Amino acid sequence: MVRPPCCDQVGIKKGPWTPEEDIIxxxxxxxxxxxxxxxxxTNTGLLRCSKSCRLRWTNYLRPGIKRGNFTPHExxxxxxxxxxxxNxxxxxxxxxxxxxxxxIxxxxxxxxxxxxxxxxxxDQAKAAAHHDDQFLQRKLLSNRRRDFSGDITSSSSSSMYASSTENxxxxxxGWMRSSPKGSTNTATTTAGNKNPEVEKDFSNEIAAASVSCYCPKVEQEEILPCCRELMPHEEFEAILQFDNLNNSVLWNKSSTSDPKIAGKPRSEVPQQQQMTPASAPPLSFLEKWLLDETTNGDQVGDINGLPSIF
DNA sequence: AACCGACACAACCGCCTCGGT
DNA sequence: CACCGAGGCGGTTGTGTCGGT
Known part of the structure; x- marks a missing residue:
């Protein structure tokens, strides 16, 4: 038997949410x-399916959500x-x-x-002529500057209604801060990765990545070489090591709590990933790639919002 | 000024996984 | 172990905006 889609029922409203619905x-x-x-x-009288309510809440109404242009750092x-x-x-x-x-x-x-x-x-065109890694790096970064000059107010599509949801x-x-129930459910994308669900989920992903190193997705095969081309070889390799370090840190953490991961023999983790955090400081390379030339100091503060492993 | 196409974003759909019971 | 609901995700669609003609 084929179940009808949850939002296909008669009387279920579709389309943009109104401010009234949001308030309800x-x-x-x-x-x-x-x-x-x-x-x-059922309890609110909203003519929306449960999934739609959840999505509306998690993606737009939840406190702490930032809207508008992405910064070059982001x-x-x-x-x-x-x-x-x-993905x-x-x-x-x-x-x-x-x-x-x-x-995202x-x-x-x-x-x-x-x-x-x-x-x-x-790159393909330029590499033939110049074979200059710095060129693409600069081009990407300068484009980032042009496209995301940090002027959030200039976002044409951030409508008045968007700002109303922000309000x-x-x-x-304030309520979420004081409500224990709310605070445990709304940290999906808030700073510090405090949400145990996300942390668990993410550590699993990382752990999986630490075994196979990278997800074997086609798209990634497109992107990784591109990233590689956007920076000098040594820096890219350093970032790879840095990633592996992160994987290792999370892997170690998750291996103590996740029985599935804990079952993995330690020997499956590449030697490189078993570095201690103190032994490798590739942060400067990552920061350099992300921030170099793009930031005027204001972006650097964003790094504070990153999880502690950064 | 009107039209039109490109673009960006909000929202939805269908499928899947995971965790609780 | 099966079932069910919540949530995650990729893909897609609908709609508003903007710029060019």
Missing amino acids: LVSYIQEHGPGNWRSVP EGMIIHLQALLG KWAAIASYLPQRTDND KNYWNTHLKKKLKKFQTA ISRLLE
């Missing part, structure tokens, strides 16, 4: 906390993390405080994928 949803969650989404439409993080993790948007989002996985996915699909492809083709979010922030 937010009020309900404020009272009952996020979760048990199935009961939300862009660099996404590119790097995508190369490392593949694991939730995992990537856990490293970008205030950004949702859906937001959309940004990747509409901007970064295109951009990287462009630089790949540009709703802000209103809730």
